Amino acid sequence: MPESSNPLSYSAITAVLRESGSVFAEEEARLLCSVFDSPEVLSLMVEKRTNGIPLQLILGRTEFKGLRVAVEPGVFIPRTRSEFLVDQALSVCEAKSTVVDLCCGSGALGMALLSTLPHIHLYASDNDPVAVRCARKNIASLGGQVFHGDLFHALPPEIKGNIDVLVANAPYVPTGAVAFMPREAQEHEPRETLDGGVDGLDVHRRIAGEANLWLRAGGSLLVETSKDQAIHMAAIFELHKLDPTIVSSDDYDATVVIGRKP
Ligand SMILES: C[S@@+](CC[C@H](N)C(=O)[O-])C[C@H]1O[C@@H](n2cnc3c(N)ncnc32)[C@H](O)[C@@H]1O
Secondary structure, three states: OOHHHOOOOHHHHHHHHHHOOOOOHHHHHHHHHHHOOOHHHHHHHHHHHHOOOOHHHHHOEEEEOOEEEEOOOOOOOOOHHHHHHHHHHHHHOOOOOEEEEEOOOOOHHHHHHHHHOOOOEEEEEEOOHHHHHHHHHHHHHHOOEEEEOOHHHHOOHHHOOOEEEEEEOOOOEOHHHHHHOOHHHHHHOOHHHOEOOOOOOHHHHHHHHHHHHHEEEEEEEEEEEOHHHHHHHHHHHHHOOOEEEEEEEOOOOEEEEEEEOO
């Protein structure tokens, strides 16, 4: 039988995926074929993909900073853009820093930080139990601890005033812009992981409001924002006595605002 007439061949799967609108059909077909051996399961997974389920949720994993990160339905899928946030955090981290990944989702950021600096003391937290479970899967074996709860309330009190580096990729999409996000995100990522309120900065505002109490003198808070939000975020940092710096990367299409506690 010619390969193209076999419904489960790589090239047939590529064609089906391309037809359904996948921009990276070859790569997706390669990954699906490499993960699912059984023809029945493979066929089911291709169908899920053509129905718009994100590939990462089908595979149960994604790649972030060259690491394999477990993801599951209900958890935000880490974006490559956030690798820039990790790079910026690493640039202010020391070997044994106390580091917090607030709003950790799958724990990808903390995982990447721990993989580069294995002796940091890493605390991660999220208010969604699914995210907490997923993050534990990803970072517990690397020595990080994951807590469940609303922002700083989740953290152990003994680190209050002792945090060197606080990273937060919190929801920052303005409410009105959620409807313009790719369909996959709207349909398969919980709204609470995306929607940051009217200007997108509601959660960031709360984080900045408390950060000074939790950071050590000289410590830094780093948040990802859009390019347009950065200047507003910097003003919020100033209001809360954090010295702001805005850094951007065209390669990552990413912006990070850093607030340093004097
Ligand atoms: C945009 S996702 C980012 C997840 C992860 N930092 C990443 O980059 O992959 C935002 C995360 O913030 C969490 N979150 C939203 N509001 C929160 C709150 N008040 N307290 C703790 N976590 C919150 C969501 O559950 C979600 O996992």
